Amino acid sequence: MAEGHEIQVQDAEKQEIEQSSAERTRSRRAFVPRVDIYETNDAIILIADMPGVTSDSLEITLEQGVLTLDGYVDTPDPEDHALAYAEYRVGDYVRSFTLSNQINQDAIEATLKDGVLHLQLPKEKPTSRKITVSSS
């Protein structure tokens, strides 16, 4: 595995959300999920790492141009085991984005696989109108 990019240690770091900065109904620790945001001609694509989140425990809302991801994590600890050494902590994922594009809300597609959310937000097609100038 010599060729190609190597993932760095700091990529394993999770960014925790300060309790006071977010209004949350669950008193669990929460993290900012790492995301990629891409734009194609006709859609905004958002990919988020949310390990431990299932489709039942993920809430996605889009309201007045603000997209919010809320993922609850309830991964059970290994049975009859005690934590001997910890490098990462488990918690929920919360993050909001302000979208600058008009999104066709009815055509949003979301898939979650292996802890990765894939969100396809199709742009609203601008209704083109031809304006004829009448000569007086």
Next chain:
Amino acid sequence: MLNPFDFRSSVREMERLRQEMNRLFDQVDRAPGGSLISGYPAMNIWSDGEGVTVTAELPGVNLDELDIAVQGNSLTLKGNRSHPDLGEEVIVHRQERSYGHFRRVLQLPFEVEAGAVEAAYENGVLRIMLPRAESAKPKKITVKQA
């Protein structure tokens, strides 16, 4: 019924393992920013006194490209996180997720029963159960009355 002697010894064993883990990890260079994480992916290590279970958050890993190997007392985890294929004409607004190869070797304080290692991958969380080799299990020695 739980034999109090066995219980005490397994608690002791767990404590010994915890100290051993701390010692092993203290030798590893700390990541930038004073983090305790010593490689990708970050790992949590659980013990039941018999063996250990290693958990790691590894979202979006292709299982065909994930390689888990155990030899003696070392666990090697290799894999790849590949870029999504979105075509040519894509504007990148944000790229925080990590891509590329990773490789991490974890030294355990005991020999692992390699044939009995089990791994599960669920919702992007990897879990590897590493039982201690029979030969590495602590033996109780009874002192004969002279």
